[in-house]
Amino acid sequence: MTLDAFETTGSSPGTGDPDPSAPGGPPPSAAIPDAASAGESLYTDIIHGGLQPDPATGAILTPIYQSTTFVQEAVGVHKGFTYSRAGNPTVAALERNLGQIEGTPPALCFATGMAAISTLFLGHLRAGDHVVVSDVVYGGTVRLLRQVLEGFGVEASFVDTSNADNVAAAIGPRTRLVFIESPANPTLKLTDVAAVAEITRQSGTLLVVDNTFLTSVLQDAFGLGADVVIYSTTKYIEGHNSTVGGALLARDEKLLERLRLVQATVGVAQSPFEAWLTLRGLKTLPMRLARHSANALRVAEWLEAHPGVTRVAYPWLDSFPQAELARRQQRSGGGMVTFEVEGGTAPALELMRSLRLCSLAENLGAVETLVTHSASMTHAALTAEEREALGIGDGLIRLSVGLEEPADIIADLQQALETALTGVEAAVATAHAGGAR
Ligand SMILES: Cc1ncc(COP(=O)(O)O)c(C=O)c1O
Numbered sequence: 001m002t003l004d005a006f007e008t009t010g011s012s013p014g015t016g017d018p019d020p021s022a023p024g025g026p027p028p029s030a031a032i033p034d035a036a037s038a039g040e041s042l043y044t045d046i047i048h049g050g051l052q053p054d055p056a057t058g059a060i061l062t063p064i065y066q067s068t069t070f071v072q073e074a075v076g077v078h079k080g081f082t083y084s085r086a087g088n089p090t091v092a093a094l095e096r097n098l099g100q101i102e103g104t105p106p107a108l109c110f111a112t113g114m115a116a117i118s119t120l121f122l123g124h125l126r127a128g129d130h131v132v133v134s135d136v137v138y139g140g141t142v143r144l145l146r147q148v149l150e151g152f153g154v155e156a157s158f159v160d161t162s163n164a165d166n167v168a169a170a171i172g173p174r175t176r177l178v179f180i181e182s183p184a185n186p187t188l189k190l191t192d193v194a195a196v197a198e199i200t201r202q203s204g205t206l207l208v209v210d211n212t213f214l215t216s217v218l219q220d221a222f223g224l225g226a227d228v229v230i231y232s233t234t235k236y237i238e239g240h241n242s243t244v245g246g247a248l249l250a251r252d253e254k255l256l257e258r259l260r261l262v263q264a265t266v267g268v269a270q271s272p273f274e275a276w277l278t279l280r281g282l283k284t285l286p287m288r289l290a291r292h293s294a295n296a297l298r299v300a301e302w303l304e305a306h307p308g309v310t311r312v313a314y315p316w317l318d319s320f321p322q323a324e325l326a327r328r329q330q331r332s333g334g335g336m337v338t339f340e341v342e343g344g345t346a347p348a349l350e351l352m353r354s355l356r357l358c359s360l361a362e363n364l365g366a367v368e369t370l371v372t373h374s375a376s377m378t379h380a381a382l383t384a385e386e387r388e389a390l391g392i393g394d395g396l397i398r399l400s401v402g403l404e405e406p407a408d409i410i411a412d413l414q415q416a417l418e419t420a421l422t423g424v425e426a427a428v429a430t431a432h433a434g435g436a437r
Pocket residue numbers: 112113114115138140181185210212213231232233234244245246
């Protein structure tokens with residue numbers, strides 16, 4: 001897949017962009033590559049890879065084969081499908097498409113992202129095995145390891161993988177797998193994927209990258225050395241808040257065969273309708289990601305300049321502690337921004353309550369702008385102390401910047417910030433007045 005299209009996506013800070021919230025500011029579409037400059041195969045693979053018109057009818061889109069079972073000519077004589085828990089033509093089309101995009105054999109597609117992660121762990125690990133995991137990862141992955149797999153004798157070490165030396169130090173004789181997320185949910189902390197891949201190669205450990213936040217369009221995880229790539233297709237890949245789903249890709253056919261057996265046995269395959277919606281959403285992934293990134297950069301720059309915002313994390317900002325690494329391994333900043341407001345938790349909660357255009361909801365990577373309170377929503381499984389140590393404070397707001405007009409997103413944030421900060425000032429004044437009485 002040719003990916004040059006994204007190397008220039010998003011402006012760097014200091015390019016002299018006018019106030020993005022001002023009417024008539026430059027349209028974010030300026031950062032979206034046109035098809036001619038995008039590299040043919042990126043768009044072509046995503047739209048056509050592994051797909052062909054329906055042989056029975058000529059339908060240009062793969063039909064939804066909503067069928068439990070497939071009639072066999074004789075015992076053992078069939079057209080490749082027997083029962084939809086083990087395989088379905090619509091799901092298989094999505095699996096071929098994703099494989100072609102990544103340059104791997106067909107993917108395995110699952111009912112959810114967590115089903116993909118669970119199948120990998122169940123299929124590759126045994127009692128007594130050890131895994132090394134990024135200390136900041138999606139809360140469900142932590143829950144799976146601590147509250148489910150620990151009981152089956154799998155031990156996990158959560159380490160700060162942003163320093164590759166920590167990975168090397170944590171790998172022991174029983175370590176079978178290193179699992180990283182970069183950027184991490186929700187702090188956006190990065191891990192140097194190539195540096196960790198060097199370590200896992202030497203130790204013979206499987207490197208798994210959860211590439212949900214960027215997808216291969218913005219971060220070529222296999223090119224950087226991953227052995228397995230995981231997606232929650234619920235996010236950018238489907239992109240329209242319509243489905244939940246997951247995918248797993250690998251080059252090793254033997255590993256894929258083992259995982260396909262576990263998937264069919266446990267019963268966690270994707271459904272044909274969800275697969276069809278995902279196939280449809282996927283066709284516009286590069287265009288959506290370009291605009292998500294351009295919008296997110298505009299919003300992050302605006303937030304950074306706001307006096308009521310104390311901290312903004314976005315990999316394409318110069319102030320981002322790992323900005324150099326971001327530009328080395330990513331093609332743009334992606335659509336996720338996190339920030340904290342003056343006064344901490346109370347104004348953060350008030351801000352989220354006051355939004356009108358942006359929605360307070362648990363998901364990311366879709367066309368609508370969503371805000372999430374990570375401490376109480378996606379990362380509630382961690383203790384308050386653990387969250388604080390990882391930088392997931394109670395005042396942290398995670399913003400999945402959508403595809404709306406960025407000036408409208410900014411105007412909504414502006415009015416919500418004003419409400420939130422005024423509310424805090426009023427509370428402080430009341431407290432002072434009460435104290436004086
Ligand atoms: C990075 C990441 N990985 C995996 C998952 C799990 O995916 P799903 O919700 O589709 O099970 C999520 C969900 O938010 C996520 O953000």
